[in-house]
Amino acid sequence: MNLKDQILKEKLPAHIAVIMDGNGRWAKKKGMMRVIGHEKGTEAVRQTVEASAELGIKHLTLYAFSTENWNRPKLEVQTLMKLLVKSLKKEIKTLQDNNIKLTAIGALNDLPSKAYNELQEVIEKTKDNANMTLTLALSYGSREELVSAVKVLSDKVKNNIISAENIDESIINKHLYTQNLPDVDLLIRTSGEQRISNFLLWQIAYAELYFTDILWPDFTKEDLYTALINYQNRERRFGKTSEQLS
Numbered sequence: 598m599n600l601k602d603q604i605l606k607e608k609l610p611a612h613i614a615v616i617m618d619g620n621g622r623w624a625k626k627k628g629m630m631r632v633i634g635h636e637k638g639t640e641a642v643r644q645t646v647e648a649s650a651e652l653g654i655k656h657l658t659l660y661a662f663s664t665e666n667w668n669r670p671k672l673e674v675q676t677l678m679k680l681l682v683k684s685l686k687k688e689i690k691t692l693q694d695n696n697i698k699l700t701a702i703g704a705l706n707d708l709p710s711k712a713y714n715e716l717q718e719v720i721e722k723t724k725d726n727a728n729m730t731l732t733l734a735l736s737y738g739s740r741e742e743l744v745s746a747v748k749v750l751s752d753k754v755k756n757n758i759i760s761a762e763n764i765d766e767s768i769i770n771k772h773l774y775t776q777n778l779p780d781v782d783l784l785i786r787t788s789g790e791q792r793i794s795n796f797l798l799w800q801i802a803y804a805e806l807y808f809t810d811i812l813w814p815d816f817t818k819e820d821l822y823t824a825l826i827n828y829q830n831r832e833r834r835f836g837k838t839s840e841q842l843s
C-alpha cells in the first residue's frame with residue numbers, strides 16, 4: 598500500500614506546525630548560496646501546503662521567519678522578504694484553487710511595508726476560504742507573543758475590564774496571536790535539529806514532536822505522509838494512563 602493510503606482519515610491531526618529548517622545547509626552542500634536554499638524551500642512549502650489540503654488537515658502553521666532571524670546578514674533578510682512577496686503573488690491562485698485561507702502570526706508591523714501590504718492583500722482575498730487555514734509565522738517569537746499578551750492583560754486588569762482572579766488558560770489563549778487556532782497536535786522539524794527555537798511554546802503543550810534529518814528543501818509530500826503515519830502510531834495520553842484511554 599502506498600504511504601498516502603496508510604493515513605487514517607479519522608485520526609488526522611487538527612493542527613500541524615512545521616519548523617522548516619536546513620535551507621542554508623542544503624545550499625552549502627551543493628556549493629550554492631544560502632538564498633538559493635530558501636528559494637528551493639518555497640517549493641517544499643507548496644508541496645506541504647498542497648498535501649495537507651488534499652488530506653483534509655484543517656490547520657497548517659509554518660515558521661517562515663523568527664524574531665531572531667532579523668539578526669541574519671542583511672542580504673539574506675532582504676532575500677527572504679522578497680521571496681515572501683514573490684511567493685504570495687505566485688501562490689494566491691494555489692490558495693484560491695484549494696480553498697485555503699491565509700493568516701499570519703507574529704509582530705507583523707515589523708515587516709517591510711511591501712511584504713506587509715502583500716500579506717494583508719492575500720489574507721483579505723482568501724478570508725472566506727474554508728478548506729484549510731494556512732498560517733505563516735513571520736517575525737514570530739513565542740516569548741514576544743507571551744510578553745505582548747501579558748501587557749494587554751495587565752492593562753485590562755488595571756482598567757477593571759477583567760479581574761486578576763478570573764485569568765485562566767482560555768483567557769490567555771484569547772490574547773495570543775494564535776487565538777483562532779486549536780492547539781498544535783503535531784510539530785515537525787526538519788534538518789536533524791531537535792529544538793523548539795521559540796516557536797509556539799504555549800500551543801505545543803501536548804503536541805507530538807517529530808524530527809527528521811531531511812533538509813527542508815528536500816521535504817516532499819511523501820515525507821509528510823511518513824510523519825503522519827508516525828504520529829498516528831503514537832498513543833496520546835494527555836496525562837492519563839493507557840487504561841483510562843481504552
Ligand code: FPP
Binds near residue numbers: 623639733813
Ligand atoms: C531555515 O533554514 C529556514 C528559514 C529561516 C526560512 C524559511 C523560509 C522559507 C522556506 C522560504 C520562504 C517561506 C515562505 C512561506 C514563502 P536555515 O536558513 O536556518 O537553514 P540552516 O540551518 O541550514 O542554515
